[in-house]
Amino acid sequence: MLRHALLLAGALASTGLAAYPKDPYGSPMWDYNLERYLGEKAEVVLDDRVNLEVPPFAEDSSQVPLTVDLSGFDTPVQKVITWVDLNPIPHLFTYVPQTRVTVVSLNFRVQQATTVRAAVQDESGVWHVGSAHVDAAGGGCTAPSQASSDPNWEEHFGQIRGGAFSPANQSRLKVYVRHPMDSGMVGNIPAFHIETLEIRDTAGGQDEPLLKMTLSESAAENPMFVFELPDAPPQYEVWMRDNNGNQFQRQVGEAL
Amino acid sequence: MTRWCLILLAVMALPAQAALRYHLEPKQIAPDTWMVEGKTENFSKENGGNIVNTAFIVTDAGVVVIDTGPSLQYGDALHDAIRKITDQPVTHVLITHHHPDHAFGNQAFPERSLSALPETTALLERDGEAFSDNMYRMIGDWMRGTQVVLPTQELAPGPLIVGNHTFQLWGFTGHTGADLVILDKTTGTLFAGDMVFYNRAITTPQSPGLNVWQQELDLLAEIPFERLVPGHGPMVTDDRAFRQMHAYMTWLDALFKSSANRGLTANEVMRTPIPGRFDSIAEASYELIRSTTHLYPRYEQAALRMLPEE
Numbered sequence: 001m002l003r004h005a006l007l008l009a010g011a012l013a014s015t016g017l018a019a020y021p022k023d024p025y026g027s028p029m030w031d032y033n034l035e036r037y038l039g040e041k042a043e044v045v046l047d048d049r050v051n052l053e054v055p056p057f058a059e060d061s062s063q064v065p066l067t068v069d070l071s072g073f074d075t076p077v078q079k080v081i082t083w084v085d086l087n088p089i090p091h092l093f094t095y096v097p098q099t100r101v102t103v104v105s106l107n108f109r110v111q112q113a114t115t116v117r118a119a120v121q122d123e124s125g126v127w128h129v130g131s132a133h134v135d136a137a138g139g140g141c142t143a144p145s146q147a148s149s150d151p152n153w154e155e156h157f158g159q160i161r162g163g164a165f166s167p168a169n170q171s172r173l174k175v176y177v178r179h180p181m182d183s184g185m186v187g188n189i190p191a192f193h194i195e196t197l198e199i200r201d202t203a204g205g206q207d208e209p210l211l212k213m214t215l216s217e218s219a220a221e222n223p224m225f226v227f228e229l230p231d232a233p234p235q236y237e238v239w240m241r242d243n244n245g246n247q248f249q250r251q252v253g254e255a256l
Numbered sequence: 257m258t259r260w261c262l263i264l265l266a267v268m269a270l271p272a273q274a275a276l277r278y279h280l281e282p283k284q285i286a287p288d289t290w291m292v293e294g295k296t297e298n299f300s301k302e303n304g305g306n307i308v309n310t311a312f313i314v315t316d317a318g319v320v321v322i323d324t325g326p327s328l329q330y331g332d333a334l335h336d337a338i339r340k341i342t343d344q345p346v347t348h349v350l351i352t353h354h355h356p357d358h359a360f361g362n363q364a365f366p367e368r369s370l371s372a373l374p375e376t377t378a379l380l381e382r383d384g385e386a387f388s389d390n391m392y393r394m395i396g397d398w399m400r401g402t403q404v405v406l407p408t409q410e411l412a413p414g415p416l417i418v419g420n421h422t423f424q425l426w427g428f429t430g431h432t433g434a435d436l437v438i439l440d441k442t443t444g445t446l447f448a449g450d451m452v453f454y455n456r457a458i459t460t461p462q463s464p465g466l467n468v469w470q471q472e473l474d475l476l477a478e479i480p481f482e483r484l485v486p487g488h489g490p491m492v493t494d495d496r497a498f499r500q501m502h503a504y505m506t507w508l509d510a511l512f513k514s515s516a517n518r519g520l521t522a523n524e525v526m527r528t529p530i531p532g533r534f535d536s537i538a539e540a541s542y543e544l545i546r547s548t549t550h551l552y553p554r555y556e557q558a559a560l561r562m563l564p565e566e
């Protein structure tokens with residue numbers, strides 16, 4: 001009995017807060033955000049195969065491209081979570097894939113120079129974390145969207161452009177949505193942004209979406225989503241919903 | 257008492273000023289004409305933003321200054337350098353465009369002499385404060401006391417006569433939407449502003465697009481000149497700056513097009529290696545990151561098709 005308790009305590013200690021690896025970037029938010037997004041007991045390892053790309057500096061703090069490239073991550077993935085350590089709401093997106101997803105890219109807003117993180121959960125539950133740093137003059141989160149000062153924004157609202165591509169024999173999908181993505185952090189402009197996105201397989205007749213994504217307030221205006229799904233058929237349906245209940249659904253065709 | 261105060265003030269002011277000082281060396285490039293050549297670097301706390309070319313022409317009716325540099329202190333240093341060369345007062349300050357490295361020394365010159373295309377003044381009014389914040393961040397103390405001063409005189413394309421010099425002005429748009437180009441017909445010196453960069457990568461934050469810029473460069477290249485002073489980089493006496501601009505912009509445009517057609521992400525485009533033939537162009541990798549931010553989204557959108565609602 002006593003031995004059992006000791007073992008349990010030992011197991012807890014080894015997966016508890018103290019077990020997080022040291023942050024190679026030394027961010028003051030490292031432990032806090034790991035605990036917040038992955039959980040106090042999460043098993044976390046640093047992993048170079050989680051290739052997180054951002055530019056070294058943000059030329060436009062309201063549009064900073066972030067790419068999670070998992071082409072070198074050769075084990076199945078349960079879930080991916082990205083966040084921007086020093087943003088007022090750090091979380092950027094979370095997705096759950098049902099097929100191999102090698103690339104996901106999306107622009108974010110940055111409030112100040114910060115580290116960014118991508119945490120990839122493997123099948124055994126372990127989180128593999130990749131990091132990067134972006135320098136920034138800042139203010140991207142508290143700058144109003146262009147749409148909020150454009151009286152004609154509704155003309156373009158919800159317009160969606162898309163395409164399928166085959167760079168290097170991969171199946172890549174790009175979807176560009178005209179949406180203000182107001183964060184709710186600017187003056188009197190209420191939060192108005194896409195919360196959920198799904199990529200569905202229209203060719204294979206699969207019920208579960210190939211990918212389910214949730215987005216937070218750090219996502220930039222007029223998002224340009226890039227997805228690479230090397231093993232899925234190049235015939236998709238993209239579905240999105242914003243926090244005001246607007247739904248958007250489009251077919252994206254064969255690879256070019 | 258007053259004298260005491262002055263001495264005290266001078267002593268207090270000394271250390272800061274001694275630490276940060278522009279050493280401007282005007283070089284005579286033509287009769288009556290001096291160029292102050294900046295580095296081909298990016299803004300830094302080391303160079304104080306002395307990364308831009310300014311110039312002045314001493315006519316018999318006053319001095320014509322072309323651009324005022326990145327800060328009050330640069331403007332003062334430029335004005336001092338002019339006073340060492342001539343007793344003529346500065347009567348005309350021609351601001352080629354609203355970028356901070358060209359217009360933030362305005363304060364050092366008489367307000368009534370400050371002249372620009374009206375669109376340039378409007379852009380400076382719109383962007384001046386944001387530029388200023390950014391400049392304080394990039395060059396810090398060199399900016400001390402610098403305030404945005406708007407031009408008071410409107411320039412229009414056409415002739416401008418100042419004393420014994422006759423100038424011809426053009427208004428282009430390729431670099432910022434309002435870009436003044438000045439030919440001093442008296443000496444054959446073409447002051448191209450930032451419409452022309454030489455041995456320094458172009459900057460594109462307010463550019464209407466590479467195509468517009470390139471079309472206007474073709475027009476600019478037809479202006480006959482003895483020597484050309486680019487906005488950044490050394491003076492040239494032949495068409496090499498145009499040839500370099502053309503080659504580099506053609507490469508950049510093709511890179512964005514082909515990348516968009518392959519569905520590449522902005523991050524993938526930003527880390528494209530710069531071809532070796534552009535080795536002489538300073539800051540090309542750095543500017544590729546900036547230009548991808550400014551321009552690539554348009555190429556990306558053009559490579560996608562409108563998806564109809566179901």
Ligand SMILES: [Zn+2]
Pocket residue numbers: 353355431450459487
């Ligand atoms: Zn410029």
